[in-house]
Amino acid sequence: MGFRQTSLFTLFASLVGVAQPLVASEIIFGSLQFRATVGSMSRSAAYVSIMNHGGMADRLLDATSNLARKTELHLMEMDNGVIRMRPVKGGIDLPAGKTIHLAPGGYHVMLSGLNAPLTADRIFEITLVFQNAGEKTIKGIAMLPSDLKVGEHLKKHKHKHKHKHKHKTN
Numbered sequence: 001m002g003f004r005q006t007s008l009f010t011l012f013a014s015l016v017g018v019a020q021p022l023v024a025s026e027i028i029f030g031s032l033q034f035r036a037t038v039g040s041m042s043r044s045a046a047y048v049s050i051m052n053h054g055g056m057a058d059r060l061l062d063a064t065s066n067l068a069r070k071t072e073l074h075l076m077e078m079d080n081g082v083i084r085m086r087p088v089k090g091g092i093d094l095p096a097g098k099t100i101h102l103a104p105g106g107y108h109v110m111l112s113g114l115n116a117p118l119t120a121d122r123i124f125e126i127t128l129v130f131q132n133a134g135e136k137t138i139k140g141i142a143m144l145p146s147d148l149k150v151g152e153h154l155k156k157h158k159h160k161h162k163h164k165h166k167h168k169t170n
């Protein structure tokens with residue numbers, strides 16, 4: 001998770017904490033991002049960080065959308081040195097006060113059999129289904145893989161900018 005998302009979470013968390021201290025289940029989302037498709041790609045994925053700011057454990061059970069024939073929670077993991085993806089069975093735990101990250105290389109929302117391309121810079125939406133918080137529909141932007149702001153530790157910092165000032169790479 002980038003610095004900017006972290007500070008947004010902190011901001012939202014403090015606002016919500018002041019306004020609604022007694023809410024049992026309060027879900028806060030980072031920025032939803034879709035992997036933009038190129039050409040006739042029929043599959044894509046969506047990524048988002050999800051914080052449970054409530055006092056009650058919750059669980060992300062499912063994902064739905066009208067973007068693809070099949071929308072499901074997936075996990076990418078190493079299996080004997082081979083990267084595999086599989087549907088998540090039984091949902092993803094979201095303990096009180098914790099954040100889960102749907103990000104490249106891990107959990108993600110898998111979109112299989114896209115109904116239309118996910119063109120870069122366009123806005124799309126998905127619905128996430130929680131055990132306690134219910135259905136939450138969120139919107140996000142489609143970004144080329146090199147622009148995705150999540151899971152940045154998985155790839156090298158590689159830019160093609162032509163301007164001359166230095167990047168802060170931390």
Ligand SMILES: [Cu+2]
Nearest residue numbers: 074075085110
């Ligand atoms: Cu997948």
